[in-house]
Amino acid sequence: MTPPWAVVPFLVYLLLIAALPLFWARFWDSNWNKLTVGLIAAAPVVGYLLGGPSDGARLLLAAGSEYAAFITLPTDWVKFESVAFSCCGDLLAMADYWTGPLPCGSGCSCGCCNPGNAVCAYRIVGDCIEFLPHPVITPTTTLQQIDIAYYAKPKPLKVASDTNAILERHYQIYLFGTVRYGAMWGMDDDRELQMTTRFSEAVAVANRLKEDAQYSGAPLRAVLQGF
Secondary structure, eight states, X not given: OOOGGGHHXXXXXXXXXXXXXXXXXXXXXXXXXXXXXXXXXXXXXXXXXXXXXXXXXXXXXXXXXXXXXXXXXXXXXXXXXXXXXXXTOOBOEEOTTOOSOOOOSSSSTTOOXXXXXXXXXXXXXXXXXXXXXXXXXXXXXXXXXXEEEEEEOOOOOOSTTOOOHHHHHOHHHHHHHHHHHHHHHXXXXXXXXXXXXXXXXHHHHHHHHHHHHHHHTOXXXXXXXXX
């Protein structure tokens, strides 16, 4: 039977999730910091399961299997460019309307994963990517490696020292965008129209670099979709 104290780390973790974004937002922005907080909160229960009940390890593995199909999306995620197997580069299918069951063989063309227990598709659920069909993890399971390329949001400029790739390489976007919105509030229609044209041209130049990189083979994965 699970001891009553085991719920305490969970409650502490919930409080941290609610409080840290409010009082320590810059710390909470980092996914590594989120992972560290989660591991620290889970450590007492994991230690109890591994050193306490005889079937603790089995329970821990079973609980891990339930979450193995889900990965939290990066906070700067906009959309995927590709989700592929690391071993052969085969793309996973997008299964937005999956209701199950989803038949699957080896998962990829090289067949390096466990037949009948391989991921072959994915979908977006809330702020997570869910891999399908759900893998069943056992001590003999060969874990699949997935490469994900995605479009990222520009890093927000919160303080004077902040910067991002757009500000460094395409500062005109911020310049024309700021003047454009200033003209809107100042009801200067002529200036607003002029800056809107300049802003659109600057965005087009930035996105053209992505297209050029795609044809040249350069690993550029950034695109501006507007503010």
